[in-house]
Amino acid sequence: MAKGEKARNNGIDPTWPKVAPGEHPVxxxxxxxxxxxxxxxxxxxxxxxxxxxxxxxEINK
Structure with a gap:
């Protein structure tokens, strides 16, 4: 991997639910x-x- 090519997984939330292809997580x-x-x-x-x-x-006097 070249210096300018970083893996693009730094913006992916690892806790996002995994669903079947074509489905949407709610x-x-x-x-x-x-x-x-x-x-x-x-x-x-x-x-x-x-x-x-x-x-x-109650205020102490």
């Missing part, structure tokens, strides 16, 4: 809605109550 999730999915599972809005208590800071 790198997205298939979901029934657009946008980010909830990390809490299926949540119906509006909620009846919110399980959140805002913290209050």
């Amino acid at each position: 790198s997205e999730l298939a979901a029934d809605r657009q946008g980010a999915l909830s990390p809490f599972g299926d949540v119906t809005f509006p909620l009846e109550n919110v399980p959140y208590v805002h913290p209050e800071t």
